[in-house]
Amino acid sequence: MSPKKNRKVFITTAIDYTNDVIHVGHAYEKILADCLARYFRLKNGEENVLFTTGTDEHGTTNQKAAEEKGLSPKEHVNEVSLLDKQQIECLNISYDRFIRTTDPDHEEMAADFFSRSLKNGDIYKNKYQGYYCEGCESHKTLNELDEKRQCPNHPSRQIQLLDEENYFFRWSKYGQFLKKIISDNQLVIKPEGKRSEMLAFLESGLKDITVSRPKYKVSWGITTPHDSEQVIYVWFDALINYFTEGSRKGFWDEDTKIIHFVGKDIARWHALLWPAMLKSAGYRIPDVVYVHGFLNLEGQKISKSLGNIIRPDELVSQFGADVVRYYLLKYGPVMEDTNMSKVHMGSIYNGELANGLGNTVSRLARLGETSELEFPEKVKGPVLDEQIFSPLEDFRADKVLTNVWKELADLDKHINEHQPWSLKSKPELKKVLGYEVDKIRQISVWLRPFMPETSAKIDQQFASPRIRSTGALFPRLQTP
Numbered sequence: 001m002s003p004k005k006n007r008k009v010f011i012t013t014a015i016d017y018t019n020d021v022i023h024v025g026h027a028y029e030k031i032l033a034d035c036l037a038r039y040f041r042l043k044n045g046e047e048n049v050l051f052t053t054g055t056d057e058h059g060t061t062n063q064k065a066a067e068e069k070g071l072s073p074k075e076h077v078n079e080v081s082l083l084d085k086q087q088i089e090c091l092n093i094s095y096d097r098f099i100r101t102t103d104p105d106h107e108e109m110a111a112d113f114f115s116r117s118l119k120n121g122d123i124y125k126n127k128y129q130g131y132y133c134e135g136c137e138s139h140k141t142l143n144e145l146d147e148k149r150q151c152p153n154h155p156s157r158q159i160q161l162l163d164e165e166n167y168f169f170r171w172s173k174y175g176q177f178l179k180k181i182i183s184d185n186q187l188v189i190k191p192e193g194k195r196s197e198m199l200a201f202l203e204s205g206l207k208d209i210t211v212s213r214p215k216y217k218v219s220w221g222i223t224t225p226h227d228s229e230q231v232i233y234v235w236f237d238a239l240i241n242y243f244t245e246g247s248r249k250g251f252w253d254e255d256t257k258i259i260h261f262v263g264k265d266i267a268r269w270h271a272l273l274w275p276a277m278l279k280s281a282g283y284r285i286p287d288v289v290y291v292h293g294f295l296n297l298e299g300q301k302i303s304k305s306l307g308n309i310i311r312p313d314e315l316v317s318q319f320g321a322d323v324v325r326y327y328l329l330k331y332g333p334v335m336e337d338t339n340m341s342k343v344h345m346g347s348i349y350n351g352e353l354a355n356g357l358g359n360t361v362s363r364l365a366r367l368g369e370t371s372e373l374e375f376p377e378k379v380k381g382p383v384l385d386e387q388i389f390s391p392l393e394d395f396r397a398d399k400v401l402t403n404v405w406k407e408l409a410d411l412d413k414h415i416n417e418h419q420p421w422s423l424k425s426k427p428e429l430k431k432v433l434g435y436e437v438d439k440i441r442q443i444s445v446w447l448r449p450f451m452p453e454t455s456a457k458i459d460q461q462f463a464s465p466r467i468r469s470t471g472a473l474f475p476r477l478q479t480p
């Protein structure tokens with residue numbers, strides 16, 4: 001992360017389109033961001049962290065999805081947004097605000113932001129002739145399309161040929177600025193490969209971009225200030241969501257570290273357009289854009305047209321929220337695309353959770369309980385060892401979990417070697433178990449950002465001073 005040592009941290013996820021309810025791929029990003037938010041709350045204090053997620057509700061995709069269902073756009077987005085929220089909540093995503101781009105404070109902020117850019121001379125009216133992919137909600141050049149002139153990301157959607165009058169944003173003016181902030185790491189883009197990709201894109205030169213659509217084509221959007229015939233382009237509108245809540249809560253000042261989590265398909269909007277928009281409107285730029293890969297399912301892209309969508313609640317009811325969180329944080333696409341399957345999840349459940357963590361915890365809880373000894377808490381407050389957590393500097397939650405599991409294996413080894421069950425001398429038993437109880441208490445603290453429910457269950461069993469053994473943390477899975 002950047003060398004600035006901010007106490008206040010603002011963490012965001014992308015906001016999801018409401019053309020359909022989110023799937024496990026979207027959920028990955030929420031879990032990763034949630035893990036970081038929980039970590040910073042422990043490290044910097046609850047009051048110093050703001051964490052937002054939400055829904056991106058305007059534009060053609062949402063409008064068309066509503067039409068297909070015979071609903072008004074607002075009825076449709078209300079429905080999907082609520083379902084998304086339920087999906088997110090079943091994973092214990094501890095957001096501070098679930099922001100919707102149809103929220104009145106956001107609509108007001110987006111219009112105001114547009115006005116500021118307009119006043120600064122960065123927005124002008126012109127004709128746009130060219131392609132548009134409704135799936136990406138993005139204008140496309142011919143060389144971004146495949147040989148069939150379709151968007152490679154949305155081959156089942158007909159590409160649109162637009163010929164209309166729009167407002168344009170002078171993106172081209174900000175090429176040098178963007179190059180400088182990225183080269184100087186004033187804006188940190190991680191991982192490194194994504195940073196080079198953004199710099200290479202800048203080398204190819206930026207063209208001005210349209211930031212409105214005429215109402216006779218897309219009526220579902222925020223009306224542009226000073227022109228009631230146009231609506232603000234959905235990406236311009238959506239990016240501002242971060243500023244809406246950040247500024248309202250005092251988390252858009254220089255004392256805050258602003259970290260955006262996004263998937264690889266939308267890195268450019270966040271790393272290159274958003275900072276230019278902020279500069280144009282006279283606001284500070286974010287500190288970090290962290291770009292993760294895509295989660296695939298059984299070797300295939302997760303998509304409606306392939307019919308292989310898995311929603312988070314389906315996995316949660318089968319495995320439990322913490323298991324889904326653990327699995328995705330350890331094996332999800334933190335850098336490159338990864339592949340998941342329920343069979344793989346099942347084997348990780350048995351191997352690393354039931355036989356790993358679960359087994360060690362229940363062994364120790366039983367030993368502690370039968371010893372009838374007291375184990376007063378030694379350490380006050382959470383301890384987040386640098387050695388365990390340093391990979392989070394690069395957002396590598398997977399590596400932190402590997403570190404924690406190494407400690408767990410050491411603890412297991414300690415139990416096997418010292419065989420507390422065979423110790424006859426009470427002081428000797430107290431010494432051995434005392435060390436082991438302290439260690440599991442510490443491991444439980446480390447697990448908090450990753451597996452909050454499991455950590456709470458461990459804390460309960462190992463609460464000071466008497467150990468109480470309860471049921472297994474990860475019961476055997478029912479085989480179908």
Ligand code: MSP
Nearest residue numbers: 014015016017025026056238239262263264294295
């Ligand atoms: N609405 C825009 C984002 C606007 S942010 C100002 C959008 N929405 S989305 O619903 O298509 O995607 C939301 C997030 O989920 C993006 O970061 C996207 O990369 C991510 N993912 C979508 N499918 C995914 C996987 N299969 N795997 C991992 N992340 C995925 O883009």
